[in-house]
Amino acid sequence: MVLYRKYRPKTFSEVIGQEHIVRTLSNAIEENMISHAYLFAGPWGSGKTTLARLFAKAINCENRKGHEPCNKCSACKEINDGRAIDLIEIDAASNRGIEEIRQLKEGAKFAPTRLKYKVFIIDESHQLSKDAANALLKILEEPPQHVIFILATTQPEKMIPTIISRCQRFDFHKLTVPQILKKLEFICKAENIDIEKEALELIAANSSGAMRDAESFLDQVITYAKTQNIKKITTNDVKDILGLIDVNIISQFVDFLIQKNPAKCVEFLNKHLEKGLNPFEFAKSLIGYLRSGLILKIDPNLDNPLLENLTLEAKSKLKEQLNKIEERNLRKFLKIFLEAQNKMKYSPIPQLPLELAIVEICQNE
Ligand SMILES: Nc1ncnc2c1ncn2[C@@H]1O[C@H](COP(=O)(O)OP(=O)(O)OP(=O)(O)O)[C@@H](O)[C@H]1O
Ligand SMILES: [Mg+2]
Ligand SMILES: [Zn+2]
Numbered sequence: 001m002v003l004y005r006k007y008r009p010k011t012f013s014e015v016i017g018q019e020h021i022v023r024t025l026s027n028a029i030e031e032n033m034i035s036h037a038y039l040f041a042g043p044w045g046s047g048k049t050t051l052a053r054l055f056a057k058a059i060n061c062e063n064r065k066g067h068e069p070c071n072k073c074s075a076c077k078e079i080n081d082g083r084a085i086d087l088i089e090i091d092a093a094s095n096r097g098i099e100e101i102r103q104l105k106e107g108a109k110f111a112p113t114r115l116k117y118k119v120f121i122i123d124e125s126h127q128l129s130k131d132a133a134n135a136l137l138k139i140l141e142e143p144p145q146h147v148i149f150i151l152a153t154t155q156p157e158k159m160i161p162t163i164i165s166r167c168q169r170f171d172f173h174k175l176t177v178p179q180i181l182k183k184l185e186f187i188c189k190a191e192n193i194d195i196e197k198e199a200l201e202l203i204a205a206n207s208s209g210a211m212r213d214a215e216s217f218l219d220q221v222i223t224y225a226k227t228q229n230i231k232k233i234t235t236n237d238v239k240d241i242l243g244l245i246d247v248n249i250i251s252q253f254v255d256f257l258i259q260k261n262p263a264k265c266v267e268f269l270n271k272h273l274e275k276g277l278n279p280f281e282f283a284k285s286l287i288g289y290l291r292s293g294l295i296l297k298i299d300p301n302l303d304n305p306l307l308e309n310l311t312l313e314a315k316s317k318l319k320e321q322l323n324k325i326e327e328r329n330l331r332k333f334l335k336i337f338l339e340a341q342n343k344m345k346y347s348p349i350p351q352l353p354l355e356l357a358i359v360e361i362c363q364n365e
Contacts, residue, residue: 002350003222004215007187008050010080011068015054016211017179018047021170025051026067029058034117035168036143039125041156042172045210048152049123053079055150056087056119075115086115092132093124093342101132108139108147118147124342125151126158133160140166174209177201183211184218193222195233202238212345216280224276241276249277250289251317257333258324262362266355279350283341290334293318297327336360 009015012022021040028034038055040048057080058064062073069076078084088107090100104120112118122128128136140149140163151167153159184200187193203221207214224241225233249272256264273279296319322330340357344350 002216003187003191003219004045004212007183007190007215009047009054010071012054012058013068015047015051016183017175018051018172021051021172024170025055029055029064029067034059034148036147037140037149037167038151039156039159039164039167039169040150040152040172041169042154043174043209044154045207045212046172046175047211048172049121052119052121052150052152053087056084056117056121056148059117059148060084060086060115060119078114084115086112086118087121088119089121089123091123091346092127094346101128101135105135105139108144111146116146119150120147121150121152123152124154125163126153126155133163137163137166175211176209177204180204180207180209180211180214184214187215187218191222193225193233194231195221196235199233199235199238202235213280216278216350220276220278220281227274227276248314250282250285251314251321253286254289254321257358257361258321260362262359265358265362269351269354269358273351279354280341280344283337283344283354287334287337287341289318290330290337293322293325294327294330294334297322297325297330333361 012026015022038052040052042048054069057069057071057076058067060075060079061069062075063070071077071080075084079087088104090104092100108118108120110118122136136149137160139147143149149167151159151163156164156169156171181197181200181204184204185197188195188200199221200218203217204214207217221233221238221241224230225237230237253265253268256268269282272282296315300319300322325333336357337354340353343353347353
């Protein structure tokens with residue numbers, strides 16, 4: 001199991017940072033002052049889904065201690081295993097939620113089957129279609145007694161104000177380097193990994209405040225160390241691995257894409273993943289590269305600061321590639337890979353959405 005799933009906090013005390021939110025939710029649980037709708041807004045990988053599930057678990061726990069769920073009763077276990085039928089998670093990003101909201105409207109009418117509360121967690125809720133958002137608003141205007149909504153979003157400014165005003169809002173913060181470091185140290189201890197503190201700091205500093213990014217980066221470092229038989233991981237090892245995602249890998253991959261050779265693309269990707277390439281970093285770099293391509297395509301002479309992260313060599317190679325791609329196709333590449341990147345965090349196999357994207361791109365004109 002990947003680290004960020006394995007080490008998802010199962011109690012409030014394990015949550016790092018977000019103290020203002022943990023405190024308010026804990027009090028609400030202890031005083032049984034539960035709202036019908038919550039909005040969890042903030043950067044990705046900062047604990048929104050984690051706290052939503054924790055909250056759902058605590059209010060449904062049959063044996064709660066203070067505000068903490070017991071993690072032993074059937075309600076806790078079902079939620080921990082992701083098989084509680086009264087905890088419904090809807091991902092508005094991948095299906096825009098129309099069908100789901102329809103089901104939600106139906107489902108919300110009925111009392112929970114097994115748990116005390118029926119909890120709907122709506123992820124990336126700013127992406128709900130207009131119809132879906134309006135349907136949700138209707139429900140929020142007269143919420144059934146036993147139903148609780150937790151809307152999560154990375155872009156609250158895109159949500160309709162009438163929905164926001166019906167929710168109790170919590171703003172999540174990016175995690176700081178010391179906060180991330182604390183958890184990375186904990187994981188390394190639990191996993192028996194020998195690694196320099198400075199190396200962990202480097203990982204924490206390169207995670208843009210997202211715990212998930214830090215944890216999957218650590219995963220990558222550990223995999224690399226195992227394949228290379230490294231006993232104690234150093235700062236230099238981490239630097240090496242950071243450098244693994246160099247622009248040459250991306251540009252070679254784009255060559256195979258242009259050749260419309262899905263087998264080569266998938267093989268090349270997986271070869272590098274086995275060597276420790278992080279699929280999330282790969283997707284990010286690939287999209288950055290294609291975006292540079294699009295900018296150059298619009299105006300080849302443009303001296304855009306966005307291209308500064310490309311070396312001269314990489315820039316001329318990219319220009320060469322651009323001669324072989326139409327702008328229309330380049331936009332298609334970007335669109336498909338952006339969608340894939342969005343789906344990766346929900347996928348049991350992180351690279352699977354990338355592989356599907358490759359097949360899609362190589363198949364049709
Ligand atoms: N505050 C935190 N304390 C401890 N671990 C955290 C925290 N936030 C995130 N994590 C770790 O990162 C993983 C992903 O977190 P989570 O799914 O809660 O993020 P999110 O805010 O919902 O992100 P997204 O917007 O991408 O859905 C968790 O499984 C956990 O391992
Ligand atoms: Mg989430
Ligand atoms: Zn319990």
